[in-house]
Amino acid sequence: MSFLTLTNLQKSFGQVQVVHNFNMSIEKGEFVSFLGPSGCGKTTVLRMIAGFETPTGGSLFINGKDQRPLKPNQRNIGMVFQAYALFPNMNVHDNVAFGLKVAGMPKADIDARVKEMLGLIRLDHLADRFPYQMSGGQQQRVALARALAVKPQVLLLDEPLSALDAKIRVSLREEIRLIQQKLGITTIFVTHDQEEALSISDRIVVMNGGKADQIGTPFEVYNTPATRFVASFVGTLNMIEAKVVDPAANRIQIGDQGVTLKQSLAAYKAGDTVSLALRPEAGSLSDSVKSDTALTGQVTSAHFLGSVIRTRMNVGGNVISFDMFNSPGVTPPQAGETVTLRFMAADLLVVRD
Ligand code: ATP
Numbered sequence: 590m591s592f593l594t595l596t597n598l599q600k601s602f603g604q605v606q607v608v609h610n611f612n613m614s615i616e617k618g619e620f621v622s623f624l625g626p627s628g629c630g631k632t633t634v635l636r637m638i639a640g641f642e643t644p645t646g647g648s649l650f651i652n653g654k655d656q657r658p659l660k661p662n663q664r665n666i667g668m669v670f671q672a673y674a675l676f677p678n679m680n681v682h683d684n685v686a687f688g689l690k691v692a693g694m695p696k697a698d699i700d701a702r703v704k705e706m707l708g709l710i711r712l713d714h715l716a717d718r719f720p721y722q723m724s725g726g727q728q729q730r731v732a733l734a735r736a737l738a739v740k741p742q743v744l745l746l747d748e749p750l751s752a753l754d755a756k757i758r759v760s761l762r763e764e765i766r767l768i769q770q771k772l773g774i775t776t777i778f779v780t781h782d783q784e785e786a787l788s789i790s791d792r793i794v795v796m797n798g799g800k801a802d803q804i805g806t807p808f809e810v811y812n813t814p815a816t817r818f819v820a821s822f823v824g825t826l827n828m829i830e831a832k833v834v835d836p837a838a839n840r841i842q843i844g845d846q847g848v849t850l851k852q853s854l855a856a857y858k859a860g861d862t863v864s865l866a867l868r869p870e871a872g873s874l875s876d877s878v879k880s881d882t883a884l885t886g887q888v889t890s891a892h893f894l895g896s897v898i899r900t901r902m903n904v905g906g907n908v909i910s911f912d913m914f915n916s917p918g919v920t921p922p923q924a925g926e927t928v929t930l931r932f933m934a935a936d937l938l939v940v941r942d
Contacts, residue, residue, distance in 0.1 A: 592617040599646035622786035625796030667736030673728040706734040726757040820866040844905010851935040871936035872911040880931035
């Protein structure tokens with residue numbers, strides 16, 4: 590059994606089911622992100638793990654122990670929320686010491702642990718400050734230190750960066766990942782920000798309507814999205830409609846152009862319509878690019894975005910975006926121009942609805 594196992598976990602509020610048969614196994618020391626749009630049930634799953642919500646079905650084990658009979662304070666779980674949620678009338682030292690005092694730890698041991706925790710988050714010099722005297726990023730680091738001080742068996746982070754400005758978000762997410770790896774603590778991180786999830790997770794659970802659409806490493810989720818939802822939620826991407834022509838030969842048709850996929854079409858029959866995903870960065874107009882397939886179409890627009898020129902072309906009624914890397918020698922294509930987009934057949938993926 591994995592360190593944390595959720596089996597067919599369900600939650601309904603009244604008549605409305607918001608978590609449907611959620612299954613997930615997390616190994617000790619893993620960093621897993623729950624990624625999904627607002628309202629998909631991320632926080633509800635987290636709150637069930639913490640014990641703030643009671644599941645209406647399924648089971649929840651941590652380290653081989655059924656958590657359902659346990660109250661939140663019996664589960665030894667650390668939690669950090671979006672709002673900093675520090676005690677406003679306590680200084681940093683006392684905030685971090687809080688859980689240790691409740692646990693009845695001797696004062697000398699508390700002081701040593703608080704010092705260790707403040708060292709970990711590099712805020713040793715602010716031990717006497719009150720929350721109102723600190724920036725949002727600093728307060729969130731204190732909240733992290735407070736959650737970690739009690740040596741929880743699992744750390745739950747519920748959108749801990751979303752109240753911070755963009756620059757701090759990036760540096761703090763890297764810091765969280767470093768601390769998590771240093772301590773080897775099993776962590777679940779809830780976010781609706783795909784870049785955040787891709788950059789720091791061992792694995793990502795992409796959630797859609799209370800279900801896990803796909804569970805995989807950042808590379809798997811980005812490169813081989815299992816569903817149309819995952820494909821469109823994680824990264825920018827083209828969805829292309831195509832007809833299966835010869836399933837045995839993995840042959841499809843986009844408009845009037847035939848393409849041979851790398852992916853097996855054994856599950857389909859000739860005449861079926863399929864949705865294909867293609868990342869804008871996968872294609873290139875250059876002849877020199879390594880490619881084994883191509884599509885020809887008319888340019889509809891080209892937008893200069895700095896490092897890339899995002900270009901759109903029409904292929905048999907499908908609008909396909911692709912990124913040309915900018916350099917002094919590059920001339921953006923003009924609207925109406927006929928161009929050929931080259932890419933690897935493996936980059937064109939059939940995704941299910
Ligand atoms: P967000 O990113 O906006 O926090 P989320 O993915 O974390 O979203 P949840 O907060 O888990 O989503 O909510 C999932 C669904 O459950 C939503 O439709 C929400 O309105 C509903 N919900 C959550 N808590 C309750 C509650 N106590 N009573 C009734 N409905 C609730």
